[in-house]
Amino acid sequence: MLIAIARDEVAPRFDLTKEALLLSISESGEIVQRKSFLLADASGDELCDLALSRDVGTIVCGGIEDEYFHYLRWKRIEVIDSVMGPLERVIPRLAAGELKAGDILFDRAGESA
Amino acid sequence: MLKRIEDLVRGECPDLPSLLDGLPMGVALLDGGGRILMLNKALEALTGYSRDEVRGLPCRHVLRSRACIQGCPHGREDGPDKGIETDCINRHHRKIPVRITPVRVRDGENRPVCILDIVEDLTALREIESRLSQATGQGQIIGRSQAMQKILNLVPVIAQHDSPVLITGETGTGKDLLAESVHKASHRSREPFIRFSCGPMPSELLDAELFGRIQAAEGELKPGRFQQAHGGTLYLSEIADLPLPHQSRLVQFLDEGTVLPVGATKPVRVNARLMVSTAESPERLVREGRLREDLFHRISAIRLHLPRLKDRGEDLGFLLHHFMSQYAARFKKQITGISPRALRIVSEHDFPGNVRELRNIMEFAAMVCPGDTIRTGHLPGHLVDLAGTGPAPRPAEKARKAPRKSAEGN
Numbered sequence: 001m002l003i004a005i006a007r008d009e010v011a012p013r014f015d016l017t018k019e020a021l022l023l024s025i026s027e028s029g030e031i032v033q034r035k036s037f038l039l040a041d042a043s044g045d046e047l048c049d050l051a052l053s054r055d056v057g058t059i060v061c062g063g064i065e066d067e068y069f070h071y072l073r074w075k076r077i078e079v080i081d082s083v084m085g086p087l088e089r090v091i092p093r094l095a096a097g098e099l100k101a102g103d104i105l106f107d108r109a110g111e112s113a
Numbered sequence: 114m115l116k117r118i119e120d121l122v123r124g125e126c127p128d129l130p131s132l133l134d135g136l137p138m139g140v141a142l143l144d145g146g147g148r149i150l151m152l153n154k155a156l157e158a159l160t161g162y163s164r165d166e167v168r169g170l171p172c173r174h175v176l177r178s179r180a181c182i183q184g185c186p187h188g189r190e191d192g193p194d195k196g197i198e199t200d201c202i203n204r205h206h207r208k209i210p211v212r213i214t215p216v217r218v219r220d221g222e223n224r225p226v227c228i229l230d231i232v233e234d235l236t237a238l239r240e241i242e243s244r245l246s247q248a249t250g251q252g253q254i255i256g257r258s259q260a261m262q263k264i265l266n267l268v269p270v271i272a273q274h275d276s277p278v279l280i281t282g283e284t285g286t287g288k289d290l291l292a293e294s295v296h297k298a299s300h301r302s303r304e305p306f307i308r309f310s311c312g313p314m315p316s317e318l319l320d321a322e323l324f325g326r327i328q329a330a331e332g333e334l335k336p337g338r339f340q341q342a343h344g345g346t347l348y349l350s351e352i353a354d355l356p357l358p359h360q361s362r363l364v365q366f367l368d369e370g371t372v373l374p375v376g377a378t379k380p381v382r383v384n385a386r387l388m389v390s391t392a393e394s395p396e397r398l399v400r401e402g403r404l405r406e407d408l409f410h411r412i413s414a415i416r417l418h419l420p421r422l423k424d425r426g427e428d429l430g431f432l433l434h435h436f437m438s439q440y441a442a443r444f445k446k447q448i449t450g451i452s453p454r455a456l457r458i459v460s461e462h463d464f465p466g467n468v469r470e471l472r473n474i475m476e477f478a479a480m481v482c483p484g485d486t487i488r489t490g491h492l493p494g495h496l497v498d499l500a501g502t503g504p505a506p507r508p509a510e511k512a513r514k515a516p517r518k519s520a521e522g523n
Contacts, residue, residue, distance in 0.1 A: 012177045013202055063177040063202035082204055084174040102204070108148075108169025 001025060001094060002051050004061040009086045009106075014064040015044035021087070022054060029095045044068045051077060060094060139211075139232035145225055147172050147187055156232055159211075161204030172230065177202045178213055187215055187228060196303070198235065210235040254290040255435065258428040260420045264291070267417065272298035277367060277412045279352075280390040282419030285469030288390040289350060291419060296346040301386060304345030309338045311355040319359060320375045327376035334381070339372045342385040352389040352412070353398045360405045363387070367411045387412065422467040429471070433459060436472050437487065440479035448479055451487040458489060462496060 001024075003010060004017040011017040017039070024033035039046045048068060051059055058078040072079050083090060085105025093099040130151065133140045139156030141149060149172055152164045160167075162175055173181035180199040196214040203209060216229040256265065271278060272295050280288045289308065296306040309323065320326075325337035334340070338347055349355065355363075366372050367387065371380035389412050391398065398404035422429060433451070441448035451459070455478075464470050474493055482491040489497055 006182070011182075012174045013179075013182055015202075016179060016182045062174060063204075064206055065202055065208050066206040069206050081206070084170060104166070104170065106170055106174070 001058045001060065002047075002054070002056045003087070003090065003094070004047060004059070005087060008088070010060060010062050010083045010090055012062040012084075014047065014059075014061040014068055014081075016042045017044075017047055017061070018042045020047060020050060022056070023091070023094070025095050029097065031091070031095055048072065058094075060090065060099065139234070141172060141176065141230040141232065143172050143187070143228040143230060145227070147185070147228075149175055150227065159203060159209065159232065159234055160201070176213070176230070176232065178211065180213060196231075196233075198303070201232075210239045254287050254294050255432070256425060256428045257431050258420075258425040260425060261428060264417055264419065265294075268294050269298050271295055271415050271417075273300075274415070275386050276414040277386070278388040278415045278417065279395065279413045280388065280417050280419065281395060282390075282392065283421055283465075283467055284392050285464075285467030286419035286421065287468055288392075288419060289348070291417060292346070292348040292388045292390065295388065296348075296386075299346070299386070301345045305342055306346050306348065307338050307342040307385075308348045308350065310350045311352060313354065316356060316358075317375065319356070323359065324362065324372045325374035325377075325381070327374055329376065334374055334377070337372075337374065339366070339383045339385060340374075340381070343383055344385070346386045346388060348388045348390070350390045352391050352408075353393060353395075353403045357402075357405060360408045364405065364408050364411060367408075422464045422471060429460060429464075432468060432471055433475060436475035437479060440476050444479055446479060446482065447485050448482055448487060449485045451478075452489065455487055455489045455492055458492060458496060462499065 001022070003021045003023065004014050005011055005019050005021050006017065011019070018041070019039065020037045022033075022035045022037060023031055026032050037050060039050070044065070048071065050056075051072065052075060056077060058080060059072060060080045060083050062081070062083060064079065064081045069079055069081065080094075080099055080101050080103075082102045083099065083105070085103065089105040090099065090103075093103070093105070130153075133142070133151065133153035134155075136153060137155060139159045140153040141156055142151040144150055149164075149167050149170050152160065152162065152167065152175070157163055160175055160177075167175045173185065178199045178201040180197045196212045198210070198212050200208050200210050212233045212235055214231040214233075216231060218226045218229060220226050254261075254265070256262065268291075278292070278295060280291055282288050292308075293306055296302060314322070321335070321337060323337050323339060325340050326335045327333070328335055349363075352360075362372065366383070369380070370384070371382050373380045391404075395404060395409055395413065399406050399409050422432075433456075437448060437451065459471075459474065462474075466473070474496060477493050478487045478491045482488070
């Protein structure tokens, strides 16, 4: 699984992502491998290449343009898009198989965690 | 104070949401930390999110604009509230060109209260711009050759700076278009791009045209090209045609940022980027005393040279097809190609007028061509005549070409 990230949260835009986190999750929901990748430039193309070359089955990202979305789906990669939230909350939910497109996991201003 | 704004949004004053909803452009109301307090209806439609869904979230995740990610406009605390043209991606995967103008709301004691992000959808404007630019073929410089790619790659870099630019290249190579491309890629793109040809003109008229004139009767300034270009770019073509005294006034502008209008006693400050061009070698112009050396050294901070069309390799074929499609669309014709013989005649031409000459040839051919293929007979007569005066084809070549000629129907 690949998460497009910006610092410690899901990157707001797939095509402007400079960093990716690659996770291998076991069937029991355990994270067995975690690897970070820095891209030379913020680029949706490079991110697609990375996902394809690593046989990624699922991509988690924020906003994603139609062309990338359909291309990845065509390549049989599941895209969980429009996810907003810090990695510390996104990863456990992803590992548990409960993360859905459009999930918002940030604290709202004025709310406690 | 922020608490008061939040109360207003949450309904203590029902007029604020309805006031913002009544606006035709998108508006996001943000707290000092860049979190969403409210979206108006237009912005809900643009982003695909309702105000309740995103209240309290960081705006970069809701607007998802390029500007949010590559240099948040809210970071420039003391900067003017200036619009930024960028793009955003909405919930439905649509990339939308937008202009975002952050407005900082302050209280009576100038303390920041909140930020209003005005978001204008530029889709319709961009479509019109693209249509017009395709129809007129103006404002874009294209090329696939290595030489042109090198120049085109430099455009966005050069556009980031305000240093003067000197563009050289033979007539018809695209100096004006290159200058305009640099302007369009720069932060001055929303400001005027003023083009002025330094052709022969009486000195006093030239003075007034360039630097402005104080009207004797009203004492008001009639703006010259410098004042018209304020905030934007002033492009002077054929700089060597400008008389030497005027050139020295350009030096003054480049050194001090001021110009002296005709009839004025005090110089006027002008904020404009200067770009100049010449079809001749600037070094030779300096040697011949037609270009002031001090001006040359100042304007050549950034220097770009456009190659001749004949030196642009694959660009000849690429531009030929580009102009063919462009003029076919303009004249509403179904032209899809050019015959091999016509192509050979065009390719063997020397093009002293460079890209402009090629464009004119294809305009003529598209205008004259009644069918779907441009043939020799549709090319301008002088081009065919010139080709006829070239070396005669060898007999074997002639025999090979004969049936093709009849097939072309020439």
